[in-house]
Amino acid sequence: MKYNNPIMTERADPWIYKHTDGYYYFTASVPGYQSIELRRAKTINELKDGELLTVWQAHDKGELSSLIWAPEIHYIRGKWYIYFSASNHENERNQRNHHRMFVLENSHENPMNDDWVEKGQVKTLFESFSLDATVFEHKGELFYVWAQQDPRIQGNSNLYLARMKNPWTLENKQILLSIPEYDWEKIGFEVNEAPAVIIRNNKVFITYSGSATDENYAIGLLWADADADLLNGFSWHKSKEPVFVSSEKNQQYGPGHNSFTVSEDGTTDLIVYHARPEKNKVGDPLDNPNRHARIQAFEWDENGFPVFGEPVAN
Template structure:
């Protein structure tokens, strides 16, 4: 949960937009078909967790800003969650434990039953935050009854929250955030094996993250909200760091899949945040993420919350406007995740791969090119939007330069700001066709120069006719 310990003793929050994640090479070898969603998926829902179950439904829960209940919705598509009916499956107690600050629920299906992990304070001591578990044996967790299984006991009776669980090499683990006595941080990240039940742990507890770096300690010294994804022979654990305003961001730990997750030496911390506020796209404080998969199972989806403004009046915990968002998670050629930047609100972007190559359309110095080694993912991401000069056609908007569009000028392609003129809007509008060389792809025909197509001229992107087989191939792109 995006929370700080003891607001009563809070230090001033310094609002700052964090630098973008470290530059890395963008993938070519592990591409998956394009998926597009519309953000935000849900307003006023923080700390989102989406679980895709074998029954064909996505299950979505998150923190409600009133901090008084646990909500759940389901749909057969991710976008369907936006309009799905929401059910309250549990409410806070009127007194005692679980009586305040109901935070960061996660829903998991373990050994044939549903479990919701969440954090809560006491009605008479709202900052006495601890971790709790609900259980349901119903096939549909929205309509079934829930049993309180009580508190997750850890070695210290201290501020603790954000429990999550995963299985590696046949062993189930719990990861969470907690304040450890003797360490002057608000919370660190820990891991332990789960015990005989999904609400107990057993054996040694390992400390994985202590926030010490500048981007982990802005406003507060925080590491919280752990989430695990396993791919390409490795375990990747994300966590959220710093204050819950625009400073909030994601860090990353990496370990070999064959390693013992309880061995702290097995994990490597990335030196920079992998996902952070972005002024250009108007997204601030992205964090407390989870992972799910696309409807076809071929793409990993990053689920997170943020705000669409930087400056907050008063305590960020009193601001209800964190929104649940989703976007495709890409993978680098070396098998590591590439989070890119939090994309603008609206339809999520795609990448255009040139037919028969492992190269993507990107912009560099505002000229459109086709290159394999795109050092910043967002340079190669475009939103396909209704045509600026006719809604029946399309235009391609830059992701990291919103308001800039792919347009032709002197038969070359550029990414330039829409100046509002009829000439620009016509130059930036294309008729979308099935791929001329592969109907699974697309081809883009100039609206104001019919018969001329966007083509790969390696490395430039140009506007030319496509009357022969090489031309049709050069004018075909795959969306990823």
């Protein structure tokens, strides 16, 4: 299958989920950061012009009123959930206070409606800037991976992992998965964020993004054996080098905040990500809407590790 890149313009933090009903569901950060939209289509190329609905709108005030970032849609144990982060207008630029993580629930078979119920904030073991949560099921258990700032650790955000009691509540143990430690993770900002999970070849892989969201943004890789105790920090390993970076040749810059899906025939793994068609020229790159959603196939090496290559050209 040949994909038309970009698959969506001005949609950062793209998430695509292929459901058993044959539809691909797409959501992402919407410019203005005041709503959550959901798209669906039977093929990836049709998502751009497919069924579209704004399923949730930011509140007028309070903790769910500003900077609605990085929604993800998941189907968990018979219900739909959307995980996202949001801020309070009063604190939106205060790094110590802005952004917490929230979840919506929908009980309909078809999630393309506005009957989404707010289940509230997903509480971690300490209160601080937190965002970019994803969930995955493994060996019958539900896990939550997210980015959070720890005042005891230098930098902007680290990655954490916890088991879940239910799709909106964590158990009372969480582990620190990764901190920004290598030079490539600390350009502009010291960041580990935007985790995404894929389980293949008897391993649990977690990709994540590091550095500022300009052309320095890049994807790193964590992994653990599928049979290991995932809540034991010693089970996890980390690549010293990024695994997906800007391509000068193809004029794609700052690839990151990825997700994973599969091809229409179910035979090929696909990485979904955003990238910019040029380097950020001036100002805060978060204010530049030219992060476009993109997709491409990737392969696996002889050791069972993903080989993403480089961002393809438009």
